[in-house]
Amino acid sequence: MKDKILNKIIDKIKSSKSFFITSHINGDGDALGSELAMYILLKKLHKNVIVVNNEIPAQTYKFLPKFNVIKNKIDKKKFDVAIVLDCTDSHRAGKTKEVIDRAEYVINIDHHISNSFFGDINWVKPYIGSTSQIIYNLFEKFGIMDKNVALCLYTGISTDTGNFTYDNTTGNTHKIVSHLMEYKINPSIVYEKMRSTCTPLDLAFIGKTISSLQFDSKGKICWGVLANWEDKDYDLTEVIFSTMRLVKDVEVLLIFKETNDNKVRINLRSTLDVDVNKVAKFFGGGGHKKASGVTIKGSLKSVEKKVIAYIRKNTNVYKNKKMNNSLFKHFKENKYEQI
């Protein structure tokens, strides 16, 4: 099955001339890494190819080879093929959706369980940790690999596996990474580039967010609110999540962000068994079992209440009877609000 789809994609690439590559809004390491690897592949095959995203990516990623080819200007041209990477739905691509819709043929390559199969061909593998890991097979088939491609794919895989710590990290992930490492990737440089991104002001902002975190009375759900988050030129969501993850026994993590149009953007993470994709889906969003997102209309307070109540009632967050008593006691003594 896998080879059938893969071979169809290879045939389509071989027989087409012009390509448009895009991904989801606010591209992360996997989105950008897989886009740039694909760009390099198509260039090597002497194709006409451009990469356009909803916005110019965060400067954090400028260490990626060919970073500057990523533009955010919509081209009126019609392309033979649009390759959409790491994107659950063409709407998630933001303003590049119109170019996808115009393309003669759409190749959708993704690993989100909530993918809507919007392509003419859909190479969707929800059980693989990253889009970069999926497309590695394409490079294998073409027999094309070099240091630049390896760095792009490594960055994508490393990003979406939480530096090889999430449970989507498999033996196969390590096998692929072992091959990529032959191209002299320096993991500590990639890690530092991705991690050390904050300014002192960002740190103050993170501190403020962390000090106002809230917990449910059993200490299983932890959530925070990002104020004025749209003013930041770098998305601090993952940095804040990684700090929230330090709290013992917490199973569901949420970050609420107010948008200017009376909507609230919510990012959800799960550390154990709770399926946050189902939660996001209920409210009209989606993603993965352990990482998902949704935007809901309404005020921050009402959305917060609705979503937390839904998680408490409709997920297995309290299945594990062991309560987080130590945490509860600790926070009771402090200023943390309980509900």
Ligand SMILES: [Mn+2]
């Ligand atoms: Mn991804």
